[in-house]
Each structure stands twice: as C-alpha cells, then as structure tokens.
Amino acid sequence: MKILVTEMMWNDGIEKLKQKGYEVDYDLELSRKREELLGLLPNYDAVIVRNETKVDTEFLDAAKKAQVIGRLGVGLDNIDTKQAAERGIPVISARNANATSVAEYVLSCMLDASRPIRQADVDVKKGNWNRALFTGTELNGRVLGLIGMGEISHRVAKRAQAFGMEVVGYDPFVAPFDHVVQETGIKQVHELGELLKHSDFISLHIPLTKDTKHLINKEAFSIMKPEAYIINSARGGIVSEEDVIEAVKDKQIAGAYLDVLESEPITDSSRFAESENIIITPHIAGSTDEAQSRTALLIAEEIDKVLNGQKSLCRVN
Structure with missing residues (x-):
C-alpha cells in the first residue's frame, strides 16, 4: 500500500511506516503545490497532512483510493471531516501528542x-x-x-x-x-x-x-x-x-x-x-522535538491500524 505525506513529518514516523511494509512518498512542500497534489492523490491508500493542506471537496474527489487521512496535530479547520465521513474515509488526529x-x-x-x-x-x-x-x-x-x-x-x-x-x-x-x-x-x-x-x-x-x-x-x-x-x-x-x-x-x-x-x-x-x-512565533507551540516525534509515531501507528481493519481511538469523524 502507498502513503503520501504532504507536509513536515518527523522521520521516525516515516521509518515506522516503511518498516511495516508501506511505500511512503514524502514532500514537505506538497501542500503548496496544489495541482501537483491533486494529480498524485488518486494513487494513494492513505494521506498524511498537517495544517496547510486543504482537505476539501476537490481533494476528496481526487483521493479515490484513500482509506484514511492522518492529521499531524489536532486542529481540524483545514479538513472537511463531514464530507470525509460521508465518503467513508476516517480522519485520524494526533490526540494529545503535543x-x-x-x-x-x-x-x-x-x-x-x-x-x-x-x-x-x-x-x-x-x-x-x-x-x-x-x-x-x-x-x-x-x-x-x-x-x-x-x-x-x-x-x-x-x-x-x-x-x-x-x-x-x-x-x-x-x-x-x-x-x-x-x-x-x-x-x-x-x-x-x-x-x-x-x-x-x-x-x-x-x-x-x-x-x-x-x-x-x-x-x-x-x-x-x-x-x-x-x-x-x-x-x-x-x-x-x-x-x-x-x-x-x-x-x-x-x-x-x-x-x-x-x-x-x-x-x-x-x-x-x-x-x-x-x-x-511561527506556529511552533506544539512543535518541540519530542512532540514532533510523538505525533509522527502516533499517526503512523493509527494509520496502520485503520489500513488493517482495526479501530482507532484517534478517529475524529
């Protein structure tokens, strides 16, 4: 299975996904390259975003294969969780990690x-x-x-x-x-x-x-x-x-x-x-090294659970 990461994610989370056998494509600037992002989305089983990527109707229409969306953080104002739920796509947040x-x-x-x-x-x-x-x-x-x-x-x-x-x-x-x-x-x-x-x-x-x-x-x-x-x-x-x-x-x-x-x-x-x-300050309150690591590892673990048919306690929709 393939996972796309569109924004900054600590390497230990990416490595954890790779160790579990996933193919991970990572571009921390992809959230700012909208047309390229939309063109890539149909190829992925899961997408991991942060706060800049707009998960809206256009995004969800393109993400035809997506089984889960991971949010590296807890804020959800950039994600249309209602539409995601209507399409049967769970959204996972990094609950309390930061x-x-x-x-x-x-x-x-x-x-x-x-x-x-x-x-x-x-x-x-x-x-x-x-x-x-x-x-x-x-x-x-x-x-x-x-x-x-x-x-x-x-x-x-x-x-x-x-x-x-x-x-x-x-x-x-x-x-x-x-x-x-x-x-x-x-x-x-x-x-x-x-x-x-x-x-x-x-x-x-x-x-x-x-x-x-x-x-x-x-x-x-x-x-x-x-x-x-x-x-x-x-x-x-x-x-x-x-x-x-x-x-x-x-x-x-x-x-x-x-x-x-x-x-x-x-x-x-x-x-x-x-x-x-x-x-x-540049949106860093929850971005210490420790919090970034916990967030990345938590999202990696929860994404893996959902892709394997298990329930996630971090699901928000």
Whole structure:
C-alpha cells in the first residue's frame, strides 16, 4: 500500500511506516503545490497532512483510493471531516501528542512577559547595569484565565499552579464535576466577561469555529486589565488581529503572544511590526522535538491500524 505525506513529518514516523511494509512518498512542500497534489492523490491508500493542506471537496474527489487521512496535530479547520465521513474515509488526529509542548509554550510566554531577561542582556552588553529597570514581576499570585478547558488547559493549569498562580477557566461545554474542574483545580467561571476582567494572562485553547471567530475582539480588550497579556497558541482567527494591534497601541492591554495567525506567514506590510509588545512565533507551540516525534509515531501507528481493519481511538469523524 502507498502513503503520501504532504507536509513536515518527523522521520521516525516515516521509518515506522516503511518498516511495516508501506511505500511512503514524502514532500514537505506538497501542500503548496496544489495541482501537483491533486494529480498524485488518486494513487494513494492513505494521506498524511498537517495544517496547510486543504482537505476539501476537490481533494476528496481526487483521493479515490484513500482509506484514511492522518492529521499531524489536532486542529481540524483545514479538513472537511463531514464530507470525509460521508465518503467513508476516517480522519485520524494526533490526540494529545503535543499537549505538553503547548502547555510549556504558554508558561514560556508568561515567564517572558514577567521577567525581561532578553532585554536586560541587550542592555548590559551595551555597557549598562540598570537593575531597577529590569526587575520584572512574579507569576506567583497572578491570575491565569483559560478559555477552553480541555487536555491542554489541564496541563497548563497544573504547571501554572506550581508557580503559585490562581487559574480560572471558561468553557460552556464543561460540567461542574468534570475532571478539569474537580481534579485539576481550575476555578470555573460561567461568563467570559468575568474571566477577561480578572485575569492577568489569558490563554486560548479552543477550536476555530463560526462561534469563536474573532471571539477576542475590541469589546473583549476593553474589559481586560491594562497589565494583561493574551496568548494564542490555538488557531488564527480567534483573536481579531486589527483589534489586538489597536489594543496594545492604545495600552488597553500590555501585550500579546501569537503563535497562530489568520494568514501565515506575515507579509512585509504587516502592522504587527508596529508593536514590540506583540510577540509573533511561527506556529511552533506544539512543535518541540519530542512532540514532533510523538505525533509522527502516533499517526503512523493509527494509520496502520485503520489500513488493517482495526479501530482507532484517534478517529475524529
């Protein structure tokens, strides 16, 4: 059987598939070569994608032999899972494989905002020794607000609590006795505005849907503390980019850490260059070496299960 990989996949996952006897064709740039991709799809029994490959009607029409689609990650906004299901094609995601890496990314953002170590280093190397300028603040006693209370939020909360932070969460789909409330110790709030009003850091862990599109917008920023930071490692489009630029410019909030954008990468004319308090990273929150390896190995294993008629716990449709 033949498997096509259209985006970056760690080699250990590819090698695992080859060891199981599959013929694997890998082109990490194929997601950007649409016509070539569509021409190749009819020849493959399985396709592995990441977040750039659009698995839409055109893709599914071309993938005539496909028995399964693997997603190297958990976001599904680039995949029409409903149409795939109608055609009998299961979609497999890398369930929780990168959750720890995303959680550590969020902690890194909060530490970076609290202790200006990089700025102090630059200043010292210029010949200065300004201790008062770079004192920073503690995370201890600060309030972290989590929008979305799934597995990643659970891991973020446990780490934030170790720093002495108070953690609150908003998620209309989480019940009062779910484990993330009862066992993790997140204080559940039932109004988004309450979380926005009281949090020093707000971290997003929700999918991009019609209901979450621009959820964090001008109105949301007007509620937040002027010393607050927004952290988005979930999906571009949840935060209104024009509104966050204005909010930081007008000092409605202290800053933002954005790992995901509505259009990636940014252009030379992007307004993000206007503010040094908006930190942009290239969609790397869940992309540590360890997470990449776990993701690749998990998808390889689950693809193999489906192709051999077994059930996958990572199926999403």
